[in-house]
Amino acid sequence: xxxxxxxxLITLAIIVAIPLLFLAxxxxxxxxxxxxxxxxxxxxxxxxxVDGKHMNVVVSGQGSETIVLMPGLGTAAPGLDFQPLxxxxxxxxxxxxxxxxxxxxxxxxxTARTGSNIAREVHEALQYLEIDRYVLMGHSMAGIYALTYSxxxxxxxxxxxxxxxxxxxxPGWNERVPTDAIAVLKDLGxxxxxxxxxxxxxxxxxxxxxxxxxxxxxxxKNAAAPTLLNEVDNAPTNFEAVSGMTFPKDLPVLLFVxxxxxxxxxxxxxxxxxxxxxxxxxxxxxxGEHYLHxxxxxxxxxxxxxxxxTLSSR
Numbered sequence: 001x002x003x004x005x006x007x008x009l010i011t012l013a014i015i016v017a018i019p020l021l022f023l024a025x026x027x028x029x030x031x032x033x034x035x036x037x038x039x040x041x042x043x044x045x046x047x048x049x050v051d052g053k054h055m056n057v058v059v060s061g062q063g064s065e066t067i068v069l070m071p072g073l074g075t076a077a078p079g080l081d082f083q084p085l086x087x088x089x090x091x092x093x094x095x096x097x098x099x100x101x102x103x104x105x106x107x108x109x110x111t112a113r114t115g116s117n118i119a120r121e122v123h124e125a126l127q128y129l130e131i132d133r134y135v136l137m138g139h140s141m142a143g144i145y146a147l148t149y150s151x152x153x154x155x156x157x158x159x160x161x162x163x164x165x166x167x168x169x170x171p172g173w174n175e176r177v178p179t180d181a182i183a184v185l186k187d188l189g190x191x192x193x194x195x196x197x198x199x200x201x202x203x204x205x206x207x208x209x210x211x212x213x214x215x216x217x218x219x220x221k222n223a224a225a226p227t228l229l230n231e232v233d234n235a236p237t238n239f240e241a242v243s244g245m246t247f248p249k250d251l252p253v254l255l256f257v258x259x260x261x262x263x264x265x266x267x268x269x270x271x272x273x274x275x276x277x278x279x280x281x282x283x284x285x286x287x288g289e290h291y292l293h294x295x296x297x298x299x300x301x302x303x304x305x306x307x308x309x310t311l312s313s314r
Contacts, residue, residue, distance in 0.1 A: 041217050058096070060094070065135065065308070068135070071142060074223070076219040077215050079099050080211055115238040135161060139164065139292075141238075143162050144168070160253050248278070249277070253280070256284050257286070258286055
């Protein structure tokens with residue numbers, strides 16, 4: 001009997017020890033790999049001073065009109081992610097891809113990721129570059145920030161172009177994400193294990209091998225970092241802040257919207273109503289995934305050019 005109890009205790013200890021040993025191993029591997037990967041990240045764009053820190057911006061093209069690109073929530077490296085669109089737009093326009101704090105090569109920050117703070121910081125970067133008249137083009141969550149931005153700096157924004165952008169009161173806007181758990185999974189190395197199983201999210205996309213590698217390195221670096229997690233935590237508050245808000249009535253608005261969004265009911269209708277809230281607007285539906293700029297950049301560029309050409313001086 002005593003021997004049986006001993007065997008059972010040893011068996012139980014082994015059962016408990018195995019997952020602990022696994023987690024200790026994945027955490028150690030993750031820490032070592034993270035340090036090694038940091039040395040692989042290469043610079044692109046230019047760093048500008050914002051709020052006592054450095055924000056990375058990518059400036060392309062030499063057109064007389066400027067388009068400022070703002071990313072959606074969770075885009076780890078906007079300057080690279082927007083690359084297909086930048087290449088198309090830069091043939092006609094000066095293009096400024098802004099990497100807000102916590103994304104790309106920009107610094108992390110302890111400043112709360114509210115829409116008003118993000119708008120202020122992006123504006124400060126543009127002021128440093130002496131850019132005071134531009135078209136604001138944003139993807140996903142940038143549609144929420146753009147409402148605050150255009151209301152705060154109405155004399156600077158000539159038009160807004162949305163790429164499958166979020167809209168106020170869309171279904172699920174107030175759902176919260178367990179960011180504490182995300183941070184723990186990253187520190188334990190579980191996120192790295194899951195990523196290795198699911199494969200490269202950029203495979204088969206419009207990026208060369210070097211760019212894909214950098215996108216993955218920066219995703220690992222930024223995806224569960226404090227700044228991004230704070231922005232995720234603030235998402236419901238940011239939606240609430242623009243509840244019932246519309247773009248200025250005289251601001252021209254062009255919206256590219258994916259035809260089918262199985263996650264948000266009435267996606268196209270929501271954008272139709274937003275477009276109808278301003279004097280001059282156009283909505284174009286596209287059969288594609290959320291990151292429309294990765295696969296439909298020529299269409300987006302052509303339609304944007306056509307729309308902007310119809311605008312009188314504003």
